[in-house]
Amino acid sequence: MARQWLPLITLSIFVLLAAGARAELAYVNSNKAPLFSAKSFSSDTIVVLLKGAEVNVLTRESRWLEVESNGQRGWVSVLLLKATPPGDTVSVIGSDQVELEGNARMRASAVATAGATRGLVESNDTNAMSFDFAELQQVENFTISVQEINQFGVLVNEGE
Amino acid sequence: MFQVSKLTVSKLTALIASLFLFQCASVPPEDDFRARWSDSLLGSNVQANTEAEIKFGREVAARMLVDVDGVENFELQKYVNTLGKYLAQYSARPELEFYFWVIESDTINAYAMPGGYIFLTTSAYRLMENEAELAGVLAHEIAHVKQKHIVNALDIKTVGAGATLTQLTSGASDAFRIAMDQAADQAIQLLTDEGLNQSDEFEADEIGLTIMVQAGYAPDEYLAYLKRVSASKATQQKELSHTHPSFATRLERLEAVKVSYGMENLNYAILEERFKQHPLE
């Protein structure tokens, strides 16, 4: 009977080894991510990783991750890494109001039920809400180029 | 049935074992250990979820702008936006475009709306003395957006994070439109009156401080600013005190955060001169 289970036991051992030894990858999602020698901002910076860099996660302790990148080992703040590489900026198709045309398949009854299950009461004065999308557009018109941002950052980093 | 040759079984074992060793896995660093790799497929809808968050955030921002106006000082607004976007690089939300706006108000406060819309009042600005303090406040707000505190704090029945928000912003009918409006109103209430829960504020303080330091600013300046606010006129700080935990507790916690992250004695940027080049009037 024991011999029947031998392959299973071998497989289990492999699983356990693989589970322990396997690499966890993460990607730098911020513009820069300094790799510190210890879990402290006062410690030395080993190297500064750039956006999109791939690292191997070794251990995890509170808000720090010990990672390895290009042969260098150090600690990075967990806030700057994610499991997926950084994607493109998401923008909303320019519109001042939420579109009222919805999904053609959606039945009105389903939507009304959805509203009701969310405990909403039909408000009589839908026009009581007002919005100042004109000013919001002013806000959104402030596009700062990447060069300007980098230029801005120069003074900040000189201070270190 | 159980007479399968031992050789076949060994071969099968070897094959499966080798598959294990060749596989690479990417694990979300902050997630729940029970989450399985297939859960990352849900995240592949980050696009739609983020769009919904932004649409909702715009709605809240536009609603707030009815009652307040931005300062008409192009240079100042540009300065705040540039600093804000520079800080946002360390927010780990590269898919969002952050926007900043200084608004006229007697209240000392800053507001973070979903999708990256951050407002700062003139009273708050006037109390600052250098760029690091401004960075600290903006970083705190960016942290709120990063952690989706507002979205999560809204009544789950009306707005939930992610998919439900997507449904509501689709505006498929009047019922949804009403739901959106009510949620936006609730969000304004949270920002100006009720405030988020304490643990969210402490988390924003902690993460904000980390963002500020990662960007290169001296963390002590944020604490100095908070101290100054707590000493300011009661009427001006009323809203801030009502919507946030007490200053004493926040400062105590921030000191502890500084120590645990090794942020003491950092000779990081303060940049008083550049700040003074952008006065309000």
Place this chain on the structure above:
Amino acid sequence: MQVSKLVLWSAILFPVMGLADEFHNVNQIVGDRSIGMAGAYGAVSDDASGMVFNPAGIAFSNSASMSANVNTLQWSQITYQEALQGKFDYQRSSYQVLPNFFGVVQPFGDWKVGFSSAIDDSTQEKQYQTFENLVGIQRFVVNLNNLQTTYNVGPTIAKKLSNTVAIGVSLPLHYHTSEFISNQSVLFEASSNNQLEWSNIYRRKTEQGLRPKLGIIFNPLPKVSLGATIDHTVVFAAAQTLQESQCSTNTTDVGCSSQINPEIINYSLIPRYPIQVRIAGAWFPNSAVLVSGDLIYNTAVKATDGFPAKEITLDGALGLEWYWTPRWALRSGVYTSMANTPELNNTGTYQNPHINRYGSTFSIARFSQGSSISLGLMALYGEGQSQLFGSIPNLLQSTTSLDLNAFFTTSYRY
């Protein structure tokens, strides 16, 4: 000659109940993810399938979910070796399509609420055999049909007490129904005085009760989960119906020389079930691998009117889930289903079969954004002894059983 006749008489008069699963405490393995892992799910249980294994588990589920339409094709066969005149095997087999699980989980404020419908046990056993040229007997025909099902249907509620501890309670209804029909006829050789012997037995049972189950899950370390549950099936109402008839003819008498006239007898005998305790552990080293193990302990039950005693059983299950991409996962497991009957001895009569079973499962799952489907196989092999002809001591049959199960499951998250 004498012994064989005696054997036949026993077979005719006292046909055995067979592989009913009151003789095992671990029966159907249900649920879409759990079935692939051979039911080693007590410390995982974080989706709709989990309600049956550990009600506390759903407190850790991240969204509303539904585990639907677990359809299984089940084929089983049991062989009583050299049962007849030391030469012929008795063989019973069956084939059924069984949707054995449906579950839904929904968050409700701080709580998670769920509903599940599971088939805890299902046996179908059919025998159609004709034996010819036995010693002294021209032909012996055996027809047997045995169908038993146990349902557990009901709600579950769970709550996280902290980030690392959750508790849950299930309160399903227990409903059991079984029907046993046996027809046997013997045609004696022309040289004998006896001509024909025919017997028929019909037995029907139903029971209703509750199966309250309490569970707790605890995460002592990151990536490790421990679970424990306790449950007890309590039967409130039960009914049995029995009808026996028999007729023997011979060359001298007219009509039946001996007979039992058909008569319907009703009973209301309440069976007792053991208390079941499950202790489980699971390790989640990363998001692609999950290893878990369960120990299932059932207490002993004293014999009651109409029902045999049950012994303590200790069963185990080990399961593994492995993703090789975010869209594909493999699951596999092994488990035991030990007999809760005592081991047979050479002096007793009417002893129940004692067959220990060992099973393994394997399945492949495919995931898309909110849903998954999986396809798998399960095999359960048993070995032991039976005493088919109960009145004769010292006549035991080596018995083997094999259950094969192909399953198709789906789950959906919303």
